[in-house]
Amino acid sequence: MGRMMGQGDKYAVEGWGFPNRLRAKIRAIRPAIGALTKACLHEIDLVAHARAIERAYDRLAEAGEEALNSDPSEQFHVGATKICIGLRPRSL
Numbered sequence: 001m002g003r004m005m006g007q008g009d010k011y012a013v014e015g016w017g018f019p020n021r022l023r024a025k026i027r028a029i030r031p032a033i034g035a036l037t038k039a040c041l042h043e044i045d046l047v048a049h050a051r052a053i054e055r056a057y058d059r060l061a062e063a064g065e066e067a068l069n070s071d072p073s074e075q076f077h078v079g080a081t082k083i084c085i086g087l088r089p090r091s092l
Contacts, residue, residue, distance in 0.1 A: 021068055022083070029056040037087050057084060 032052040036044055045051070060068065060080035069076040 016017070018068065018070075021066060024066060025060055025083075027069060029059050032056055041088065053084075057081075060084070 028035045033049075036049060036053070055062055060083050061075050061077045063069065063073055063075045065072060067074070067076060068079055
C-alpha cells in the first residue's frame with residue numbers, strides 16, 4: 001500500500017498528500033457509514049446497509065482527481081479494503 005500512496009513524505013500533512021486525500025474521503029463517507037463504525041459486526045444488518053457500504057468502498061477505491069492512489073488514473077482496491085477494515089476495529 002505504501003508505494004500506492006506516492007513519492008516523498010507520505011505522511012506530510014501539508015498540501016494534497018495522502019493524509020489530506022484520505023481525510024477528505026473519510027469525511028465524504030462518514031454520513032453513510034458513521035453509525036456502522038460504532039456497532040459490533042454481529043449487530044449490523046448487512047443486507048439493509050449493503051448499498052451504503054458499497055458506496056463507501058467505491059468512494060475509497062475510485063480513480064480520478066481525488067484518488068487515494070498516487071496515480072490518479074488507477075483505482076485503490078487493496079487500500080480501500082484495508083481502510084474499511086480499519087474503520088471496523090471492533091469486528092476483529
